Amino acid sequence: MRAFFCRAYGGPEVLELREAETPSPKDDEILVKIVATTVNSGDVRIRGARFPKGMGLIGKLALGISAPRQPVLGTELCGIVVAVGSKVTRFREGDEVFAFPGVKLGCHAEYRTLQENQRVFAKPKNLSFAEAASISFGGSTALHFIRKANLRAGEKILVIGASGAVGSAIVQIANHLGAEVTAVTSTDNVELVRSLGALNVIDYRHENFAASGETYDVIAETTGEHTFADCRNSLKPGGRFLAIAAGVPDMLAMIWSSKLYGKRVIAGPAGESNDLVQQIGEWAEAGILKPVIDRHYRFDQLPEAHAYVDTGRKKGSVIVELAP
Numbered sequence: 173m174r175a176f177f178c179r180a181y182g183g184p185e186v187l188e189l190r191e192a193e194t195p196s197p198k199d200d201e202i203l204v205k206i207v208a209t210t211v212n213s214g215d216v217r218i219r220g221a222r223f224p225k226g227m228g229l230i231g232k233l234a235l236g237i238s239a240p241r242q243p244v245l246g247t248e249l250c251g252i253v254v255a256v257g258s259k260v261t262r263f264r265e266g267d268e269v270f271a272f273p274g275v276k277l278g279c280h281a282e283y284r285t286l287q288e289n290q291r292v293f294a295k296p297k298n299l300s301f302a303e304a305a306s307i308s309f310g311g312s313t314a315l316h317f318i319r320k321a322n323l324r325a326g327e328k329i330l331v332i333g334a335s336g337a338v339g340s341a342i343v344q345i346a347n348h349l350g351a352e353v354t355a356v357t358s359t360d361n362v363e364l365v366r367s368l369g370a371l372n373v374i375d376y377r378h379e380n381f382a383a384s385g386e387t388y389d390v391i392a393e394t395t396g397e398h399t400f401a402d403c404r405n406s407l408k409p410g411g412r413f414l415a416i417a418a419g420v421p422d423m424l425a426m427i428w429s430s431k432l433y434g435k436r437v438i439a440g441p442a443g444e445s446n447d448l449v450q451q452i453g454e455w456a457e458a459g460i461l462k463p464v465i466d467r468h469y470r471f472d473q474l475p476e477a478h479a480y481v482d483t484g485r486k487k488g489s490v491i492v493e494l495a496p
């Protein structure tokens with residue numbers, strides 16, 4: 173099979189398309205022929221060794237010192253089961269599935285083996301392969317943080333970076349849960365975030381949310397550009413700050429923010445559980461969570477997809493399609 177290998181940290185040019193052995197499924201695994209995958213903020217962070225403020229050393233210890241230990245990137249996929257191990261009970265050849273290997277990566281390839289009980293589910297029937305490939309990374313991150321915040325109906329949430337993969341999912345899930353959503357975005361994305369369920373929109377190029385005097389029960393910060401210190405006056409008493417792209421300052425603020433200000437900082441890696449991915453799939457099938465797709469690329473154009481995601485301007489997800 174063909175796969176893109178990331179053999180060093182650097183720009184999109186470090187990605188090489190190479191032949192590799194097609195894996196064989198173990199007893200409890202399925203082999204999936206990948207039809208669509210994404211290039212997301214996680215992939216370009218790993219490829220470029222671009223970690224949040226103060227997290228460089230920890231990032232490289234976790235992922236690999238001079239190059240990613242897992243050289244084939246790609247966190248999510250949708251495809252067709254082409255072989256099953258002898259103990260597999262949930263899937264059979266020909267099934268259409270979506271999956272979220274997450275930090276285990278390995279989706280920028282023509283095939284991937286998956287343990288049948290590790291974040292793999294039937295493709296929502298109403299979604300294309302590209303759409304189904306796009307829902308897990310942003311959706312499960314959004315749901316993880318919304319659950320941690322215990323967001324309730326009637327509460328007010330401010331979503332900073334509402335047009336990204338994570339932000340667009342937070343807007344939709346928060347709206348579904350009955351919260352009042354205010355989205356922070358740029359002029360080009362105002363209509364998009366309104367269509368996803370934002371009641372109020374702040375165009376950050378013209379307006380500073382922190383200067384408005386408005387306060388929120390929850391602030392979801394997905395851009396890494398605003399710390400708890402920047403936002404705490406915009407939180408109500410008992411408010412929760414979701415530092416989704418947290419650097420060291422917000423990691424430390426987790427320790428003292430409640431005691432000092434009565435406001436909680438929630439940061440750290442999102443959980444990668446079956447439960448999160450299953451819920452996202454069910455909401456997508458029910459039309460509650462709509463995939464937001466920006467551009468499509470062919471598999472051989474994957475480095476171009478990385479270059480586009482590197483701009484930081486993508487809306488929702490960037491898809492890479494393999495031959496069906």
Ligand SMILES: NC(=O)c1ccc[n+]([C@@H]2O[C@H](COP(=O)([O-])OP(=O)(O)OC[C@H]3O[C@@H](n4cnc5c(N)ncnc54)[C@H](OP(=O)(O)O)[C@@H]3O)[C@@H](O)[C@H]2O)c1
Nearest residue numbers: 213313333335336337338358394416417440441442485486
């Ligand atoms: N904690 C975790 O486990 C976890 C998991 C997943 C992702 N993350 C992190 O979460 C962050 C967001 O991920 P993502 O995949 O959603 O990113 P993304 O899709 O690449 O975000 C791009 C979007 O961010 C918007 N944006 C950029 N600067 C902005 C600003 N100052 N104000 C408002 N919007 C702004 C852009 O809109 P405009 O063009 O309109 O500016 C663009 O649509 C990343 O740093 C990622 O590493 C963390």
